[in-house]
Amino acid sequence: MSGGQFSLMKTQRFLPLFVTQFFGAFNDNLLKNAVIVLISFHGMRLFGLAPELTIQLTAALFILPFFFFSATSGQLCEKYDKALVARFVKQMEIAIMMIAALGFFLESGAILMSTIFLMGVHSTLFGPLKYSVLPQYLRDEELVGGNGLIEMGTFVSIILGQVAGTVLIDEFHSRTAIVGALMLCAVVGYLAARQMPPAPSAISDLRVDFNFVRQTFAIIGHAKQNRAVWLSLLGISWFWFLGAIYLSKLPTYASEVLGGKASVYTLLMTLFSLGVGLGSVLCEKLSGRKVELGLVPFGSIGLCLFGIDLYFATPAKALSPMGWLEFVSDASHWRLMADFTLIGIFGGFYIVPLYALIQSRSEPTFRSRAIAANNILNSLFMVVSALFAGVLAALKVDIPTVLLSAALLNIVVALYIYSLLPEILMRFVVWILTHLMYRVKVDGLDHIPDEGPCVLVCNHVSFMDALIIAGACRRPVRFVMDHQIFKIPVISFVFRTARAIPIAPSKEDPEMKARAFDKVAEELANGEVVCIFPEGKITYDGEMNPFRSGVEDIVLRTPVPVIPMALRGMWGSFFSRKNGPAMQRFPRRFWSKIELLAEPAIAPAQVTAAGLQTQVARMRGDWK
Template sequence: MADHSQFRLLRERRFLPFFLTQFSGAFNDNLYKNALLLLVTYTTGSLLGLSTDVVVNLAAFLFILPFFLFSAIAGQIADKYEKSMVIRRVKLLEIAIMAVAAAGLWMGWYEVLLLLLFLMGTQSAFFGPVKYAILPEVLKDDELVGGNALVEMGTFVAILLGTLAAGLIMAGGEPQRVAAVGVVVMAVVGYLVARKVPTTPIGDAGLKVRFNPLRETWRLMGMARENHSVLLSIMAISWFWFLGAAYLTQFPNFAQKELLGDESVVTLLLAIFTVGIALGSTLCERLSGHRVELGIVPIGSLGLSLFGVDIYLNMPEASVPVDWWALLSDWDYLRIALDLLGIGLFGGLFIVPLYAFVQQETPEPKRARVIAALNVFNALFMVVSALLGVVMLGLIGLSIPEFFLVLSIMNLIVAGFVYQQVPEFALRFVIWLLSHTVYRVRHQGLHNIPEEGPVLLVCNHVSYMDALVIAGAVRRPVRFVMDYRIFKTPVLGAFFRLAKTIPIGSRNRVPDIYNQAFERIDEELDAGHVVCIFPEGKLTQDGDIDTFRSGVEVILQRRPVPVVPMALRGLWGSFFSHCGGPAFSHWPRRFWSRIELRASAPVAPQQASADALYQQVSELRGDRA
């Protein structure tokens, strides 16, 4: 596992310079923004005749407005031109903006500094699409989740460190000058590391860049709608930013009014939330088995709601002021800290696979524009989040814990809608849960399954869990061929229909179902999908592999495709097998059992007879049933 850890990417040039570039950018954004707001709050008390509360919201608006205006143009540029070049140009723009900002900080031109927030937002809007579009081009498929995890971890850690750095600068001497030097130095550092980002292929050199923001933003929305699963994933990611913005915005008032905490409590809450997201992001790769695994997304959404509800149910009755130590030493307060850690952790589990899925499922020539559409949705959801906070806390008069409860309930509703619209989320969740709790699955040779194109898998049939074990191990979605009678059971039938399983029966007893099965198999293979059959036609009664029937030859005569022999080892004797009597008829004797799934090199359809495949599957399985 150490050889596959995502942290090894931090030692490689194809990833490290990019990681440092995006880290320095996120750090500098937050250093500048928070330094400005603290200067306005503690030095001038107002700006342009506006109160500090209004200035804070105006600053947030100015920073986020460019994402609406320029994301469409940014996506086009990132798809048309070489991405490392785009990154370097954007970082040069950051140096120019920060040079003016440094003069403004040095001279106290706060009105100019406020305007520069709009330019910083513009720079970030142009960096956003290329930031995520470049990852699938420099990383392998089994590194995509780990790379996204590091980017999400780095982003939130940079936000935290930038915020803390602004606070430390304000607490020291000559804060304006120190901040001026700091933002320029970080911008220069970001450009220097950006020069080491490796070159990538150009997505669509013939693309004509159009500079009509409104029309092109509408085009982006249409592009995002081309793939329904990608669109729903984009909406789910934006929903996470909705929740994240809602929580982060309320931290100061939550600490002060609900916990009676001082400034150190606000900082600690932010740090705990950030650490949670970093932990959840890095945990994704281990839980997903180095692949894009949608099965852990529902786990993330469930955790977000459960810990949010727990905050509401277990709010301490604060009566005396507290500091950061009380938050960590008193159980009543510590539970709130752990809840925020849990929200961050499950948020990381929620968002990382979604980002990787959007990147993987979007064609390369338009990937940056789809990411740009995602950024527009993110910005929109964060604005709506702020408006909801104003309505709930201001007009309706909810307390902040009550607001967190409302967010948790809304999250369950949104998650249910997304999973109903894209059944693959719920399907992968069930598969992941069963294959990671009932068994410990080791696999060998699964790289022999082609990454794309039609392929037929053949495997021995030991238990009712065989299909779930295979589906949980194979990277590509698999269409299984299974006995039609299993579809008559209320729960399993609905589940296998959701998985697009193909029902089959005896040619003599149910000829219509038999013929329809081969038609469906041919259609799936023609569409370039993976189909898995169990040529024995039934579960083994004695642990040995039964004779392979001729159905596999019928399939290959109609559609000659590569065949990958597979073998399951260790499932005989489980609760779901016929060992010791019919399956489900005896008490489970073991849990968390170690089982194996082995695959050999693809066999050409001309050599894939039933007898030859039986021999290969038998050799793969060996003596262990």
């Protein structure tokens, strides 16, 4: 994928899926927003309910199918070819849009509310499909970029659906145009689904259990067995807890708190959605085309900071009713608009790596049901979110304070999740340190196999070498390192969480050395990647020290391929020993360019310490 993630848009294995989900999400939001505008600004009522409660009901009707049908949907997407399921779902959407047309022409709130429920059923069926099919269509290095494009497309379609729903109702008062747009998008989505390549089932003999209660508990119980996947599901659901608060309160926030017309509400939704789309697309660039969990804490920090700032950026009292152009022209609103955009951007940083982790670490035979479990949890968290917002509303808490409470609560929840899965926080530390200090260019890392054991060997220039390699490799790496480096404050957290293996020279602690070699053999037997620095110590003069025979002992005991690597440009950095002890002077180099190279694996029978040293020295060249 030399052209980056956007080159996927030229391929049949991605573009039809993108178009199908784009127009489905557009229709969801066109329909919902048209109904919300009719309720909020044009006096449509249902059963005499107040506008805010009617809007809450609209959200509840869309969420409800996720409880009833997610388990069944996950099974159907597991059992049948996902491309065929997509076509069926799109045919169903065309029928739903016909019912919506009747509701608009009859101006019937009851019919329109029923179609919102049915579109919730549509989204329930399509959700597990669009995420679980990505690993079938995309290569591992394309997964983050593909997820980013899907999230971007989803939120851009939200923007367009919101704008279209508002403009067609509020500006043109045209039911005919809305019905035409809904039908056109449903048909285009169906035609795109027909172009999706086959995505065969991984478990075609699965027996579908239509008892949604039993299956809901079954798939959630199965998801809990994989700790990383389960906590990622909870993390995504928490994002939708926050999102549900923002989305449900935004119409009232725009009209009553800001004194805006419907176009101001649409503007704020547009900024938020554009932000999520931009953050989602940037994930591939920031993560180096791999599943980078370090972006998750980065995203949650931004959600907290800008969510809190939104409270202080909100005007003390509403001004006279204004349209979006008047709102934008007032410089006092720019900070508020920036907050909405940045909340969206950091939301994209937060959510895309979690989706990619679920896809990459779920078993292929359970992937669709894992996404279904995610949908169930998302809907549950959104209901809890509605109850949370409802309780605060009953207590007469104003909307800016409700949004502030959500941002503050996010701090507590984020810290709790990261304490349960310290790998996420560890990756954040690695990501911050490596991206703050260096621009890392990598070449040849595709020689590291996607599965199975191997040993990486590399020259040893600085105390940051292990972190740079860990940050660049797609797979987790078990490092064998000097026990003194293992104890360095701050980065020792990284090494412990990454399950690094401390080692000492035999003359200093022969028992520790023996335990280290036993642990290396165990990790390789379990199919892990192990990295060693055969020099045994960091260079004092920039030149490579002789490679010791430990690597020969490792492959003699556990014959696995050995992949030579070379770091270039680290000599002279803050973490190297140039001009004296490392980390004793103020850093003079920030964001400096370095390189990490790898060459094809060497068969275990051909591995020698001297041969590896010659090869690594050649790869490093004169750039120390």
